Amino acid sequence: MSPSLVFLAIAALAVFGFFLGRRRVLAMEGTRIRASIHSLPSYYGYYMALWCIVPAAAVMALWFVVEPTIIEGLVLSAMPESYRAMSANQLTLVMADIRNFAYGNAGTRTPDPAIADAVRNYHGLHETGAWIVSIVGACLGVAGFAIGFWRINPQMRARNRVERFAIVVMIIASTIAVLTTVGIVGSLVFESMRFFTKYPVFDFLFGTQWSPQTAIRADQVGSSGAFGFIPLFTGSLLITVIAMFVAVPIGLLSAIYMSDYASPRLRSVAKPVLEVLAGIPTVVYGFFAALTVAPFVRDAGSAMGLDVASESALAAGVVMGIMIVPFVSSLADDVIHAVPQSLRHGAYGLGSTKSETIRQVVLPAALPGIVAAVMLAISRAIGETMIVAMAAGLAANLTFNPFAAVTTVTVQIASLLVGDQEFDSPKTLSAFALGLVLFVITLCLNIIALAVVRKYREKYD
Amino acid sequence: MTDIVERPQGVASRGAALGVHATEEAQKRLKRRYASEWRFRAYGLTAILISITALAVLLWSIVGQGYTAFTATTMSLTVTVDPALADPGGKRAQDDLRTGDFQGIARAGLRSVFPDVKERSDLRALYTILSNGASDAIRDRVLDNPALIGQQITVRIPVASDYDMYAKGFAAKTPKGGESRLSPKQIAWFETLKADGKIHSSFNIWFLTSGDSRQPELAGVGGAIIGSLLTLAITLAIAFPLGVMAAVYLEEFAPKNRWTDLIEVNINNLAAVPSIVFGLLGLAVFLNVFGLPRSAPVVGGVVLALMSLPIIIIASRASLRAVPPSIRQAALGLGASRVQVVTHHVLPLAMPGILTGTILSMAHALGETAPLLMIGMVAFIVDIPSGATQAATVLPVQIYLWADSPERGFVEKTSAAIMVLLAFLLAMNAIAIFLRKKFERKW
Known part of the structure; x- marks a missing residue:
């Protein structure tokens, strides 16, 4: 039974x-x-x-x-x-x-x-x-x-009772989102507090050493365990900056070209291409970065006499940038379409060429939206895990050299928590502290992005 | 565009007549402006071409490395099922047969093909052509029909990965760029077998039906596909009803107050939370607090459901909002209650859009990897899962695991697994586009 x-x-x-x-x-x-x-x-x-x-x-x-x-x-x-x-x-x-x-x-x-x-x-x-x-x-x-x-x-009154029940169920369903947030914040804060009782907050936030290997036996030498957040943050930042250097120009320019220049035929090719790029799972990008782009970058670098690590930040960043192109492009497309046609007509009437209209009228009008789009893209790049887990390394180097191997916050979370763990060691708990910082950073970026949009959105109607 | 049609006659200087726009300087300026216009266009076109090229290179590199995994190199090997090896006890009991030395039988069969190989080291090199699948294949045959013991049978077995790679022409291209891992002798033996017509190349059904393995030639995505389907079924069962109900409530019933504002802000923020944070949630809450089993599709499904919930809610709300208010007013005017208006009129009209959004969010969930790493779905699992609480892995995680393996055989398998994953995604997107095209209504 x-x-x-x-x-x-x-x-x-x-x-x-x-x-x-x-x-x-x-x-x-x-x-x-x-x-x-x-x-x-x-x-x-x-x-x-x-x-x-x-x-x-x-x-x-x-x-x-x-x-x-x-x-x-x-x-x-x-x-x-x-x-x-x-x-x-x-x-x-x-x-x-x-x-x-x-x-x-x-x-x-x-x-x-x-x-x-x-x-x-x-x-x-x-x-x-x-x-x-x-x-x-x-x-x-x-x-x-x-x-x-x-x-x-x-x-x-059967109908009233059944309908009241239905509405109660719907209300419960709509609070799941709040419960999820509460669950995320609660679990991250709770586990982070446990971590901070074992390791000082200040050392975590401003330490420049990251080596989470703690001693398993008391008499073991060497691995003392240092949980300094800075090298991970600079790693995330470096890869994000590289990704933005790829994604923002390509995404923005393709959005502009698609909305103002492209022939219907080109648009019918380019739009699905961007949609497919957006739909490819990140693990596939990671495999592509690790197997195709990273060796290519290394070989190209050594051909130019540069010393490039085989897991360079550049390869991961470029591929991540490609991944984010459709995201930037679709957000920018929305923003550009929101600029009223009358502004363009005004500019044309004054004798501007198309590009002058775009650069001097449309883009300034759309700027807040574009800034918000870039911030959302940054928050996505910082939170991205699989590409960096597969193509960037685990070496926590405090460097801004794009040819060196760096590690990121997300990679460390993943590598600390994959496999068997004991739930009391600072090593495992530190992943939750990293998660908390990651959550706070992305949340701030999103909130600022929304605020920017709300504050600077001009009302044209 | 209006051209100047009538030009004043008999004026000496053209520039003076046509005004300031026709001077040398103005012509130059115009040229410069047109040049910059042209450059701007070129930038835009380049950007689009870069995207197209990136996609083409990505697909080309994956298909180029992966398509060979759909064929397998097999060998027909005639072996004599030696009773002394297969069933030393002589009782023909299933349990005894299971532990028989079928590898020895396969090796004996291989020796009989190459009677002149005598040296120990040579024999060892020769045996490398047999994959572990060889003994399994013979054992399965014997278990099915114990009467085969003592007789000669011919089995079709996959060859070891190195030979498979050699047969497919990848021999010189081991991942590290080194030489083939096969010695000239081994290649000569393989060529002899090939010349005898014992080597075949056939569709690799094994790859699509079997579970993971440490041997590339035996590894398959069958287990991962089943795991993905189980996980996705749970995700859909949770996220779809909850998402639609939440969307209906927020769009049709919710009063405008602080609480609903809070819910909306929450949903928008959740949609932008990095996926790995959802994995941390799953680990801390579902595994540590509720004690659900690690690596189980049920946990993965719940985590992915929480992740896709905001996406479904946002898509469903947009779709509900697109239903014109006149429909609601007409139904209300005819005496329908508010719930009836929604269930009888608004929801059916919004359903195609809701379904499209749901399918797209499921496609997104199918490709998600990071949160599933957190809840232990990265274990090495050979068996094909038979239930939602059993340890399982999913396609993207399988790809992640294989991508770490250095053997050339696994590079091929990884690319092929990606092709399988992309095929699933493509199918789901095609369904979504079909739904949108078929049921889309302009009001």
């Missing part, structure tokens, strides 16, 4: 309830209670179906969310004394191990007896829980069915 089967049964019951409710109210009309029905018959059906499915589904969903916590608590409390004495951190690892064995993700390792017992216990509890929730869900479904059936009568 699995909860999902029970759920399907309840859903079937709800469908049945829909038809039954409709029939029932029609049958009641004008007979026992001498009145015409308030709402359309199907609303009575919906009413009954909702009573049937909503309480049961809510309870089952709640169980699905809290089940792991409850079961894990029970499993751990049933384990031998030696395990219960462990620190919270070790217990997390033990629990992860139990989970892996329980879900069959542990490969061919054989668990030690205590773990094996716990896994058996886990399975047992899981089964018991499934039984309980199935029975409770089934009872609620049937009870809801009965309540709905009992409540239906032609005078009930």
